[in-house]
Amino acid sequence: MNFRDKQIIVLGLAKSGTAVAKILQKLGAKVIVNDAKPEEQCKGKNELESLGIKVICGSHPDDLISYETDLVIKNPGIPYHIPPIQTALSLQIPVITEVEVAYQLSKAPFIGITGSNGKTTTTTLIGEIIEQAGLNPIVAGNIGTVVSEQAFLANENQVLVTELSSFQLKGTQSFRPKIGVIINIYPAHLDYHKSMEDYILSKAKLFQNQTPEDYAVLNVDCEECVKLIPSIKSQIFQFSKKYEVERGTYVSKGIIYWKDQERTESILPVSELSLKGEHNVENVLAAITATRLYGVDVEIIREVLRDFKGVEHRLEFVRTTPNQVTYYNDSKATNPTATITALKSFPQKVILIAGGLDRGIDFHELIEPFEQHVKELITFGQTAEKLSKVAKLAGLDRIYTVDNVDSAVELAARTAISGDVVLLSPACASWDMFSSFEERGRMFKEAVHKI
Template identity: 50%
Template sequence: MKQIESYRHKKILVLGLAKSGVTAAALLHKLGAFVTVNDKKPLSENPEAQGLLEQGIKVICGEHPVELLDEGFELIVKNPGIPYTNPMIEGAFEKGIPVITEVELAYEISEAPLIGITGTNGKTTTTTLVYEMLNEGEKQPLIAGNIGTVASGVAEIAGKDNTIVIELSSFQLMGINTFKPKIAIITNIYDAHLDYHGTREEYKRAKANITKNQTEDDYLIINADQEETFEMARHSKAKIIPFSTKKVLMEGACIKDGWICFNQEKVMEIEKIVLPGRHNLENILSAMAAAKLSGVENHAIQQVLLTFTGVRHRLQYVAEVNGRKFYNDSKATNTLATIKALSAFDGPIVLLAGGLDRGNEFDELIPYFENVKAMVTFGQTAPKLERVGQVAGIKCIKRVDNVDKAVPAAFGFSEPGDVILLSPACASWDQYKSFEIRGDIFIEAVHKLK
């Protein structure tokens, strides 16, 4: 990593731990900063904070005391999940204390160029595809960010010959100053996290931060099938690389005559791609564009697309039990993701859905319920989903307590040849700490049926 001096002897508050806070605190300590960590979880229940304490880092746990801001901090590194309406953050802004997220640190210390991926849906699949294509092309990639590995921790070990492929949330992108990827991808934009951002415009503004520091030497890959992404790119200085599943493009990534193409060059026949779902063609095209811009040869891209069947919890094939195929799409935390999952299958579907109630209705799902023969609902949104199911004419609808009970209930509604699909259309936080835990419970319940 770069041995930067900009944090030496600076008084810095790391607000909120989890993985990113722990990594950021330890890194800043190495860089010579005077670090204080503040986390809401009590110290006795907080092994992460205890570990930082053992490194000689000051730790304050159990609450977020606003008076802590009077201690003269020059910077706050905020956990992305803490909203900007938090009294500590509002107090920091009133005092003129800058607030960043951990990905800013990653950029500052990284010797490796970055490929950053954001958008509403498809981020994880696209990030994984880019990583796999670069890896197959022997470009020595490292994967980081919202996909599970803390970006600044990866940047610590990255060298000039590596490329860091990083998935970025809107929460992370709100806290950047100089962060600049060599290649940026905006997969798509739809309503999401409005409980955090307040409005769609604020959400879009956060996503657009991925390109705010790019120059004419950088690339911004955008969805040409969405006018909004073009609007977001309008103020970018980067070279715009469009992708489209609907239009043939002279420049960029598109579909032509049954092939995926880049700058009019045929790369691979669509029928040979094993990843299911029309929506995944968007992810494939944007990933291919990033790979081609990174110098990856066609044969490496082809090899990945011949074998890549998807990421865990995103339309993940789990098993076949007595002729029923089970798919885990727990990462579908909004209606658009569930629409894309429903559109991926032609045959009868038993849908498992429900979760955190963010105040939205689900009427946009109704046109895509044509192949849904039965629904099993759970969580806070169960009544809302049952209502739209009834409007769509679904006869078999059952409410259960949780995902574990939903699997045998769905099996009872099904017949050989059916798809049993967990695609909740909601976040998991009413019942589960993460969509990963929800998906793992689904997988366990499927294997119990065997």
């Protein structure tokens, strides 16, 4: 794509919008950035204006999009129903996310990773393995680093290991990773996608442009992943915790194996993994498959798997207090499935802190997990009442609602006894009270260290 002299509207002044606007201007595009937030909240506005980029804050002007507009690049979180996007679509103007721009600009190949749960852990692990192999990875995307910014600087001897959300993938057109990985697909973000079908189709765009020269990595323990197989044109490699696969990675009698057309190789026993939790076995299998396909030696993979401790905000150990109460930060659990997975990671019932943005779900899938794995529930945020009702249906009699994370930790500290686990695993997005799940997790950890 040639961006020179193109009239481009960038919607959203977050990190990705700011970065892509600066890149496009360097490439000779005529860029306007628009953000509906009030002017005092438009961080980066002054910097962009000093570079000669027009920035409009406070609203979406009616005349923002016109027949003269060549392209709209939107922040992934902006919904498609807002007027400027609807106007662009009605005028048949392409509406993309900056991941598509990154692909257009990059000299480096992509490894793309998506899934409802486990994306960050899997992406980080793949990056660690490739780094240890000396193959120059750049870890970017939904993990926190703007992918277009990295792609603009990358060379052909590097590889972009990219965590991708359904929001980002929905706005791609020609994006084609050399290796695409779908870890799992469970109901999530239905307030944005409006249907499970649209959510799945957005995830499946990871494979849409692949050819037989590329690789698709799929979890065959996941029914929705298996349904995608007939539509995939690239070489399919599978992973499974339950079955031996024809090509890919699997677990048999507690041992992880890699298998391709030529050989079957033992990687290591599951018991030797540094990452704990059944859910992390899935992430490990995905990472092994992707990195073997990228040519990493088994011994390097083995070494990293024995040392890799996980990522911040995903079942992160915070501390054990002098009275032997242990605290874990799982702020990245932004849907019920992630919270269920976290609860199953502990042998005893936990004190659970949960709640956040109300996306319109009823949380009934949490009734059985609450009954089996939760001794006390502390709720906060928009979903506090919904989660409390579910806890009552599960038979819990210790249910509390507080105003914030600090109060939740203070209450847990008063009620916990020796040997208890206090787990922040919200089952909800953070945007009702926080700028991100990272901010929520950091505030939880700060509160724990104040005890």
